[in-house]
Amino acid sequence: MAATLTLQSLPDQLHEVLTDTDVYMYADSPPHVTVKLEEGKRYNCCEGDIRSYIDISNNTMFPSVKKEVDEDLLSWTFRHPEHWTTQEVLDWIYWVADYQNMDCTRLKGEAFQNITGVQLCHMTLEDFTIRDPEFGTCLFEMFKNMSRDVKFIEPPPSESIYPDYHNYSEGHLEEKVYNEQSTDSDVASDVEKPERYRYPSVDSDVFSEDENSSCVPDDTLVKLSRKKSLKSSKSACDDCGTSDEPKKTNRGRKLGQASKGNHLWEFIRDLLKDTKFNPHLLRWEDKETGVFRFVQSEAVAQMWGRKKNNPGMTYEKLSRAMRFCRSAGYFAEVPKNGKFPKKLCFRFGKKATGWND
DNA sequence: GGGAGGTTTCCTGATT
DNA sequence: GAATCAGGAAACCTCC
Structure with missing residues (x-):
């Protein structure tokens, strides 16, 4: 420069x-x-x-x-x-x-x-x-x-x-x-x-002097690019190491990825209520019934990841969490009446509050 | 310490 | 064929 x-x-x-x-x-x-x-x-x-x-x-x-x-x-x-x-x-x-x-x-x-x-x-x-x-x-x-x-x-x-x-x-x-x-x-x-x-990290205690507990796993940093290869190499991974040992996976939330009271449905609700993000990143399809749609799905996922101190967040993972929230009642099935797109569409459920203020 | 709730991650299979 | 959806399974975190 x-x-x-x-x-x-x-x-x-x-x-x-x-x-x-x-x-x-x-x-x-x-x-x-x-x-x-x-x-x-x-x-x-x-x-x-x-x-x-x-x-x-x-x-x-x-x-x-x-x-x-x-x-x-x-x-x-x-x-x-x-x-x-x-x-x-x-x-x-x-x-x-x-x-x-x-x-x-x-x-x-x-x-x-x-x-x-x-x-x-x-x-x-x-x-x-x-x-x-x-x-x-x-x-x-x-x-x-x-x-x-x-x-x-x-x-x-x-x-x-x-x-x-x-x-x-x-x-x-x-x-x-x-x-x-x-x-x-x-x-x-x-x-x-x-x-x-x-x-x-959200939680500074994560970075203790204990190396084994203080580090965000290095593979977190490259998981995105490795994802497809991991999929295809599952059997190869099964072959390495001893088969008797319980397989240590990378599943689950990582250290420092705390909820801290910020739930996914609240995050989505707040984005929808903010004109900086609605309709740029996600938008209402029908506010009366709580139906909304992701416009920039990966961008929203990355924002969610940043909020949760999880740089590896993707829309695929976010949508899985959305489906879990749906089963928990925070989101609900989108009416299949042809009125709404079949993809990237969600709807607030009975347990979600404040979205229609 | 244990359980519940809420994700996160990985995965397979189906659908668009 | 890629993107997305759906959901099972397991891991792991926070909170109580």
């Missing part, structure tokens, strides 16, 4: 330690500045309350940013696009869609769901339009304009609310970002990655 300002515009104390090529990104008049140096070193001018890497609150690109947006959905503002996770790419897509008043029922957001920030930075206009013929051009221009015009303020490492585990697990994380914290042994192999690359 090219520097946008000259060294002369930086504070005096930086002149002794920086050259023009050292400057990574810099805001015009920030109260606090962190400048990224080559090889990932950082120079902190001063510490302070830097909230955002991409300052969307005060620039010409996004003059009317909605302050009320859930901060979780703005984690992409905390880092340079090169370091966005796949989820943050999606968050940005939907943020732009909202900002541009795009018809999200036609937006092909799911076509971007496996794109990392690094990949996004290297995508051409054609790449965008292939994924979304209707809005690809607009998304491309918004991204390029943002990359060119937006002010960047890189926060201290501790400001990152979501480590780049997505990128890391997919092999796209640029290790140099963390070089100032890492030793060679830290990055020696995939299985030895330190905890900081992973999602923070």
Whole structure:
């Protein structure tokens, strides 16, 4: 990423330690500045309350940013696009869609769901339009304009609310970002990655000093991509290890994936009541009878996963949970009268409350 | 510690 | 053939 300002515009104390090529990104008049140096070193001018890497609150690109947006959905503002996770790419897509008043029922957001920030930075206009013929051009221009015009303020490492585990697990994380914290042994192999690359746990007790209990299983990070191969290799797995031992599976919720009072039907209800997500991600088919439909099923699943500290969530799993909720009475069968789509449609049940306020 | 409730994960088979 | 639906089974978490 090219520097946008000259060294002369930086504070005096930086002149002794920086050259023009050292400057990574810099805001015009920030109260606090962190400048990224080559090889990932950082120079902190001063510490302070830097909230955002991409300052969307005060620039010409996004003059009317909605302050009320859930901060979780703005984690992409905390880092340079090169370091966005796949989820943050999606968050940005939907943020732009909202900002541009795009018809999200036609937006092909799911076509971007496996794109990392690094990949996004290297995508051409054609790449965008292939994924979304209707809005690809607009998304491309918004991204390029943002990359060119937006002010960047890189926060201290501790400001990152979501480590780049997505990128890391997919092999796209640029290790140099963390070089100032890492030793060679830290990055020696995939299985030895330190905890900081992973999602923070809801329950900090999860990260005790007991290695056996403190780690989110590494395979959690790659389950999505392994899913199909696991399906086809079940018999092969059965062959390995001793058949007499009880088979240790990866089933069930993982440590830190607590409900914390956030039930699935409540999450769905709240999305439907929020105009930021309804009708963009899911929408009412018939509010009177409580029938709704997923518009961006994978996006909703990923949001649910983030809420539950479970990055491996998919619509397949979400829908299974929905069916369980249906059997529990929170959701109900959708009337099969031809009025509603047969897919992606659900209906609130007797035990669900507050959806029709 | 045990049970209930609520998922999460994996899976097979059916349907669209 | 892919996506989705349906549901069994097992695991595991939180809460009481």
